[in-house]
Amino acid sequence: MSHDGTASLGLSGIEIDLGPGEPKRVWHYAGLHASEPVRPNAIDVLLTSRDEPGASLFVQGHDFAARLREFAPHLSYRSVRGRRLGQFLLLATMLAVLILVGFAAGWSPIKSVAKTLPENWRQRLGNAARESMTAPHKQCVDADGVTALTHLTERLAKNAPPGTAFNVRVYDWDLMNAFAVPGGQIVLTKGLLEKAETADEVAGVLGHEMGHGIELHPETAILRGIGLATAVQVMLGGGAGGGLANVGLMLAQLGYSRDAERQADQRALELLKEAGIAPKGLGNFFVRVMKMEAQDPSGGNSDAFTWLHTHPPVTERVALVRRQTDYPATPALDVQSWQELKAICKTTAAPEKTEDDG
Numbered sequence: 001m002s003h004d005g006t007a008s009l010g011l012s013g014i015e016i017d018l019g020p021g022e023p024k025r026v027w028h029y030a031g032l033h034a035s036e037p038v039r040p041n042a043i044d045v046l047l048t049s050r051d052e053p054g055a056s057l058f059v060q061g062h063d064f065a066a067r068l069r070e071f072a073p074h075l076s077y078r079s080v081r082g083r084r085l086g087q088f089l090l091l092a093t094m095l096a097v098l099i100l101v102g103f104a105a106g107w108s109p110i111k112s113v114a115k116t117l118p119e120n121w122r123q124r125l126g127n128a129a130r131e132s133m134t135a136p137h138k139q140c141v142d143a144d145g146v147t148a149l150t151h152l153t154e155r156l157a158k159n160a161p162p163g164t165a166f167n168v169r170v171y172d173w174d175l176m177n178a179f180a181v182p183g184g185q186i187v188l189t190k191g192l193l194e195k196a197e198t199a200d201e202v203a204g205v206l207g208h209e210m211g212h213g214i215e216l217h218p219e220t221a222i223l224r225g226i227g228l229a230t231a232v233q234v235m236l237g238g239g240a241g242g243g244l245a246n247v248g249l250m251l252a253q254l255g256y257s258r259d260a261e262r263q264a265d266q267r268a269l270e271l272l273k274e275a276g277i278a279p280k281g282l283g284n285f286f287v288r289v290m291k292m293e294a295q296d297p298s299g300g301n302s303d304a305f306t307w308l309h310t311h312p313p314v315t316e317r318v319a320l321v322r323r324q325t326d327y328p329a330t331p332a333l334d335v336q337s338w339q340e341l342k343a344i345c346k347t348t349a350a351p352e353k354t355e356d357d358g
């Protein structure tokens with residue numbers, strides 16, 4: 001809904017008058033944000049304010065824009081650009097040094113950079129990828145289901161390498177799918193929980209995605225896909241920028257190499273063993289999905305089989321699981337927790353809005 005009114009520059013902020021019946025508003029200068037830096041020759045400005053989240057203010061006129069720059073210098077072109085450029089140079093230098101160190105040590109440079117990405121960058125990349133891949137589906141947040149999921153996640157992650165943390169979310173999405181994005185974030189779909197017959201099967205899939213996370217496969221794939229310089233720019237540009245919107249799509253399309261899939265399977269088997277959960281679930285799930293694919297009229301080409309499409313060598317993987325020697329195991333979840341996990345989409349929430357700290 002839009003309103004016409006007048007805006008003037010007061011002592012502490014922009015004073016907005018929308019006419020009779022509307023309270024006068026003040027948008028304080030410090031809380032203003034401009035969609036575009038306000039340049040010296042600007043003829044209009046589009047602003048948002050912490051004083052009134054969700055609202056925006058459009059003011060036409062060169063004089064207003066020019067004087068606004070004096071009252072709120074942080075909105076001006078130069079200071080925004082200067083700050084960004086400074087950060088960019090620092091980070092670019094840091095990354096260049098890291099790449100050299102990586103080469104000198106004979107590591108894969110991309111992976112060594114992925115390893116040293118600051119945690120908040122990984123989370124920001126992860127948020128952007130997850131949000132773009134899961135939109136417009138809602139997150140499943142039924143309290144009992146979340147408790148069961150947390151329990152399973154903690155049981156599996158207990159023996160993950162130090163410093164590894166996982167955040168697993170379920171989305172109300174019929175497609176059978178599971179994927180890992182940067183920052184240890186993992187997405188499972190309602191479709192996957194419905195198709196799984198036991199909690200052990202979900203544990204196997206979750207362990208596999210955790211394996212990708214431990215090996216930093218999502219981070220590495222994104223850095224490789226968009227290039228380091230672009231990654232730095234994209235991350236400095238903020239979470240809502242157009243650049244990041246494509247990160248998820250890219251991650252979905254790139255897929256991983258056979259070696260990466262083997263590594264993730266190997267990690268999954270280790271995590272399952274250390275958690276005392278039988279590896280058979282993972283193998284069973286592969287087999288059942290293969291059968292479903294064979295019976296599918298589209299020959300397994302429908303979207304319902306996304307998870308296996310991004311995970312090619314199925315027979316080899318089933319064989320790997322079957323080669324595991326037996327060890328004492330208990331069900332991944334008790335009967336009641338498993339039912340609660342399956343019903344996690346009983347309650348849904350709108351997608352979380354992640355804070356962009358600029």
Ligand SMILES: [Zn+2]
Nearest residue numbers: 212261264311
């Ligand atoms: Zn995989």
